[in-house]
Amino acid sequence: MNKHHDTTGPTDDQQQITLRGPAELADALPYMMGYHPTDSIVMVALHGERGRFGGRLRLGIPRSPREWPPVAEQLAECLIEGCERRGSRPDGIVVFLCQDPAEGETGRRVMERLRPLAQRLRTACGTLDVPVYEALCISDGRFWSYCCPDTRCCPPEGNPLALPGTSVMAAAAAYAGIQVRGSLRDMEERLRPWRYDVAVAAEQLRALDSAGAALVPRILDIDGRDEVRADTIRLAEELLRRLAGAPRIMDPTAADAQDDQLIGHDEAAAVILGLQDRETRDRAAEWMEGAEAAPALRLWRALARRCVGAYVEHSAAPLTLAGWVAWSTGDEPGARVALALALEVDPEYVFARLLHQACNEGLDPESLRRCLRQERDARAAGEARAASGAQAASRARVGAGARAVSGAGKAGRRPRSRQVRLPAAERAASTTLPGSVRPEGAAARARTRAARRSGGRGSRSGR
Template sequence: MNKHHESTGPSSAQEQITLRGPAELADSLPYLLGFTPTDSIVMIALHGRRGRFGGRLRLGIPRSPEEWPGVAEELADCLVTGSERRGDKPEGIVVFLCQDPGPGETAGQVLERLRPLAQRLRTACGSLDVPVHEALCISDGRFWSYCCPDTRCCPPEGNALAMPGTSVMAAAAAYAGIQVRGSLRDMEARLLPRTVGTEQQERALDLAAAALVPRILDGADGGALVGEETLALARGLMRRIAGAPLQADRGESGTDGGDDALIEDSEAAALVLGLQDRTTRDRAAEWMEGPEAEPALRLWRAVSRRCVGPYVDHAAAPLTLAGWVAWSTGDEPGARVALGRALRLDPEYHFAQLLHQACNEGLDPEALRACLRKERGSREADGETVRAESRRRPPQSPATRQDGPSGAVRPGVGGPRGRTRRRNGQRGTRSGR
């Protein structure tokens, strides 16, 4: 097979690259995605006479072969219709199936086990009048073509992948300043629940739910006060994270461990519960640029890791915030991983759905950034007006307020804010999404 594919590589590269044959396609995959995929179906649209790379999709390989026909049809339809919305129908598609052998399994056995999935994907794309030009299986450092019958270039034992950093795509990516952020497995590990101190964290989450949920359900003002307290706590933790010295030689995992050590269990629990409120979460999304972005991203990742035990799916909120900040700051691979994790926990989480679709379709996050800036500016202007008015008003009498540990809360105003879920005898808030 000697089809030529032109690509500008990941979105920031400008110089055109010509890839010839399955070997160069296989070697280019980490640079096209920004990470090395594991246990993944990857589909990339090709446009124009020379096969310019367009939209791309990644999905974990379903464990049950019974799911493969439906998944193949859904992925093909999503990639083709998404490409049409952005401009042109693809001229073709390239498919990658990436999975390392399981216990007692060889890479060749992975190739054969996944062959029916490759055929399903080819058939699904063909039914939409878009041919699959190449379908590759990548396993245990080797690759095979499901499409090329020529054993001279695609032998039965497969071909070894090029050494990292030695392919034509690697050279072009290095020139463009594009980095591959490790494997998908490594990136996801930064967002998974912690495996140490889980009992203490779960106990803190239970205590936070018992303390905060009654206040949120007490009325609109109670929910508003919890929201303000949540945001104030987050601001303080961002300052703490930003002020902590970084040790570059410790790598990303070392940075994550350092961030975890900066946050008390009770603080993490209060944030987890408070961020379930949609209004609070949306205001937290305003920390997405400038000096606020990096500490915010590190905080949301750390909070996601503290969602343990029966609170695991509460991580959808901080994961979505992490994905948003990553996308806003140009880290599209990191954004896709965080948003994908959020949607696996809660497939109906609307904010994550919208961000994931926009990121995958290559939209510019500036429109949302501008909207959040406007909201923040309007609220700050309104706050100045409210503070000026309050200075002219007489103080409330004790009969009109109820003093609590966090300030004045008027009882019996409004109704429950958000939704609640029963969890092992505790109540945890889940807001509108």
Template sequence: MTTHSSPAQITLRSPAELADALPYLMGFHPDDSIVLVALQGERGRFGGRLRLGIPRDRAEWSDVAAQLAECLIGGSERRGARPTGVIAFLCQDADGAGEEPRQVMDRLRPLAQRLRMACGRLDVPVVEALCISSGRYWSYCCPDVTCCPPEGAPLTPPGTSPMAAAATYAGIQVRGSLREMEARLAPVSGPPARLAAQEKALDEAAAALVPRILGAADRDAVGEDTLALAGRLLARLRAAPRTGADDAAAEEDARDDELVSDEEAATVVLGLQDRGTRDRAAEWMEGPAAAAALRLWRLLARRCVGAFDEHAAAPLTLAGWTAWSAGDEATARVALAAALRADEEYAFARLLHDAVNEGLDPEPLRASLRKQRAGRRHQARRDPVRGGE
């Protein structure tokens, strides 16, 4: 099996090398996850990949396996490249309540079997299925105890494998664990009084803005006010640069949170519930504004507390879009999955999530948004009153 990370190329020949490659394929360590990776061509080049949390209810495993197989193989076929094989990864650490990693492997074996059967029914074999738990891996397919012993084998120490060297050469980053990435998007925690103050601000913003958004006469004015405030917050964040180090992310996110008041966050969150306003906010997708925009959308998602948790779908989707536009597919996948957990019917998040998973190019959407912005500016020059930014 071959992975291409231009200009580097590396061939993976063993379960150990596949287990080591997983974080580099995904861009993060996918804890509590099913990951399926498509193989393309005679040499088994890595193609599309899917990730889903492992369902706690075993009764769901058969349906989930069938859906994942159909999504991966069907998506590959729509792109004109039917997979020649699939690699399955089951990633879950021991629960800390006396369960051993080998017991995790045994517990998940029926799920691995269901994944193999689901892919097989579509005439695509699972050529390897691995369980990764608490620093060790097991193969559900390899019978050779010299390379895959019953007690499992230790994962390669981080940064010491050929895959790690190739990834470093290609500029590929592993952004911590999935759990850590999701924590950056989750509602803030803290003293009850602090959370109550943010929820009160959201309540007041909803009472003030929702009737205006629903009323045609005032909707555009709310959008303009929302975007103007978001622009000021972007400038504020850009003036407070970050190191960008993953190990400082939580601390730097906390500093970002201090820069935006409850009332400011609530006003922008409620304003972004309007689709037109959200689509204009998506234009902060490239150039100097993009990094600050990603920080702002994460921040706003964290402020969607209490009864307003579903409102996080809009800023989470914008975070996913901004990350995807910037080439950070790992962050995009996590943010868009979080948006769909907040509101499974949120159409923009669903479209973007499918596009990222199918390996599409974000440039057509960027071009559309640029055209939208240029058209609005042209209208502003012709009619400053009606077309102004």
């Protein structure tokens, strides 16, 4: 069960379409959600006399019927209060129960098994004085109404769903540019750990173990932590460039397979463990727009798939980053799916909770983008000041060393004990800086001047 529900508010400036009857409601569901919800409870608020769609909510169907009563009460309260916060209390609610049959089960059997859940939801909404106008079960390509007793329009065997792309809703969605991204299960599969190849997953697990043994001691060390952060960002940037340069593939499964091949096990392990540091994760969140966004989203999805075995909890960071980039680029359905999975892995992951709430409440991601841009600009300015200060300090050290050597030469002594050993870059710079003197040249001239003052000439020994 997914314990973190998705809620969405109404959107403005959309073409208005009138839906008549359970068949058109069932057909409209994937267009309202952006995908085909599977194993889900979906509740949609209705407003006004014409039943305008408002906020909507999705939750995974609890496996145990014992959970149905409290879950129904919580969902009804959450949807109604959410609509009130956005401006108006709903006048009615439509409920959808979507679940595919298990092996050996029929769609009609699924409908009967979920009937008590539908009744619990209707009762919970009615207790809050908001009626449920329609409750539908969608299973195995058919739909049933829990509210209509007329077998002429709602027969016991159910009604078939409309063929994809043939309804008025489908035509309007295509005109508006609304895409249905497949099923919820398909979207989640792109983000879940590898399960298709046990041997490959075992290799990734060994890489994660090795990276953990090498990186965790460095992360716990104050000095080593900064190095790990820099290494993680540098490697992630390299992976971004690699993914951005790969050929574009439209099929999602083939595209994910290509991304998996472009990232090595050791590379994935290093970035996954590095992202467990909050500052590193926040730095990576800056790849949220423009040309960086698409490869960043692919990278976070690929890393989430690499969190195999005991490292499943480590996927909270890349899943949250995937949700953030999706939300930032306008893909709200994809954002809600990724953030819900992050909270499924770690319910206390604060960044995911905040993003999930903001996305569900219909907030504008621009405010967070603005904060991240300011953070990036401030860091760049700080790095520029640090580089300028380091360069000035380098010149000062070179000048001080040169003056010390020059003074030693004038005293007639070879300044071995006072000679300043400069780093390689500074030694190279000292040959071009004004006022700099080669130490060996100063000593040679000092010996020459001393010999001239004594008036003697050099003599060969042993004669």
